[in-house]
Amino acid sequence: MPESPWSLHPQIDADTVAVGDLALSRLLLANDANYPWTILVPRLPGLTEIIDLDAAAQMQLLGEIGSVSRALKAITACDKLNVAALGNVVAQLHVHVIARRHSDAAWPKPVWGAVPAATYDPAVRDRLIGALRRELNIGA
Amino acid sequence: MPESPWSLHPQIDADTVAVGDLALSRLLLANDANYPWTILVPRLPGLTEIIDLDAAAQMQLLGEIGSVSRALKAITACDKLNVAALGNVVAQLHVHVIARRHSDAAWPKPVWGAVPAATYDPAVRDRLIGALRRELNIGA
Numbered sequence: 661m662p663e664s665p666w667s668l669h670p671q672i673d674a675d676t677v678a679v680g681d682l683a684l685s686r687l688l689l690a691n692d693a694n695y696p697w698t699i700l701v702p703r704l705p706g707l708t709e710i711i712d713l714d715a716a717a718q719m720q721l722l723g724e725i726g727s728v729s730r731a732l733k734a735i736t737a738c739d740k741l742n743v744a745a746l747g748n749v750v751a752q753l754h755v756h757v758i759a760r761r762h763s764d765a766a767w768p769k770p771v772w773g774a775v776p777a778a779t780y781d782p783a784v785r786d787r788l789i790g791a792l793r794r795e796l797n798i799g800a
Numbered sequence: 801m802p803e804s805p806w807s808l809h810p811q812i813d814a815d816t817v818a819v820g821d822l823a824l825s826r827l828l829l830a831n832d833a834n835y836p837w838t839i840l841v842p843r844l845p846g847l848t849e850i851i852d853l854d855a856a857a858q859m860q861l862l863g864e865i866g867s868v869s870r871a872l873k874a875i876t877a878c879d880k881l882n883v884a885a886l887g888n889v890v891a892q893l894h895v896h897v898i899a900r901r902h903s904d905a906a907w908p909k910p911v912w913g914a915v916p917a918a919t920y921d922p923a924v925r926d927r928l929i930g931a932l933r934r935e936l937n938i939g940a
Contacts, residue, residue, distance in 0.1 A: 709881050711869045722862050729851045740891070741849050744884035748900060748908035751880070760888060768888035772910050 666705045669752040679789050680798035684720040685755075687728065687798070689789055692777035694766065696736045696759040696788060698728055707753035710745055725755060731795035732759040735788070742770065806845045809892040819929050820938035824860040825895075827868065827938070829929055832917035834906065836876045836899040836928060838868055847893035850885055865895060871935035872899040875928070882910065 668686065676688035676699060684704075690697035702713065702721055710718060729741050738759035745755045758771055766774030793799070808826065816828035816839060824844075830837035842853065842861055850858060869881050878899035885895045898911055906914035933939070 709869065710883060711866050711873075711881075718862055718866065719859060722858055726851050726858065729849065733851075740886075740888055741851075742884070742886045742888070743850060744882070744886065744910075746880075746882045746884065746910060748880055748882070748910070770884075770886055770888070770910050770912050 664705055666703045668701060669750050671750045672701065672752065672754060679792050682724045682798065684717060685724050693780040694775060694778045695764055695771055696732055697771065698757045700724055700728060700755045700757065702753055708747060708751045709753065712753065725757060727796055728757045731792055732757060734795055735791045804845055806843045808841060809890050811890045812841065812892065812894060819932050822864045822938065824857060825864050833920040834915060834918045835904055835911055836872055837911065838897045840864055840868060840895045840897065842893055848887060848891045849893065852893065865897060867936055868897045871932055872897060874935055875931045
């Protein structure tokens, strides 16, 4: 059975804005100003679990999680990173990399469902996206 | 400053039972019968983030996450895996690998804080630990 080409799940698409593409994954920023909340989505079809990737792609994903983690630490001076592949609501494999602060709206709870999403000031969001692109050397 | 030797954080110790040691990580089972919920804790001192590990250790951890993921899938026939390094409450680096079912107590929410922990029937818990040890070729 031929595989269909990759496309971003419409629910993830609706909840995020694109930052840019890394070698394997599309990097997205969640539409929630409560936290600097990024999502990596490997651009390969038919994935739901990390172990659905072959070993080389898993290592690439790990490297991209690390790059985004370091970028978020550098940009936000966060207190903690949260890294998670859950996928209970949207099964398409995606990895959350979230910069947490002791003062954020949900701390110390996980972010999912904790408080309603906050609307970004567009200028704040654009600065964060710009900073991520610079740290990660990715184009628009 | 000399590093102190690794030891398991007392809160994690209190909330789990030991399954055994993989090459890098101690594998634990959470004291919550709602879900087959394992936790990997790399046995190195001073870690709070995945990116605190060097590249080789990160790859080792990724391999152990994969091994435990496959073991849980084989044992539990779960619908979804949840893999997460949060550490907001206990900062010591630990990675949750949780077998989720559409029928479980929290689905589709994340497990943390969703419902009170359920007490294991000791026989059920021992069977799960035994199955994990066999799948992962680790001793008691």
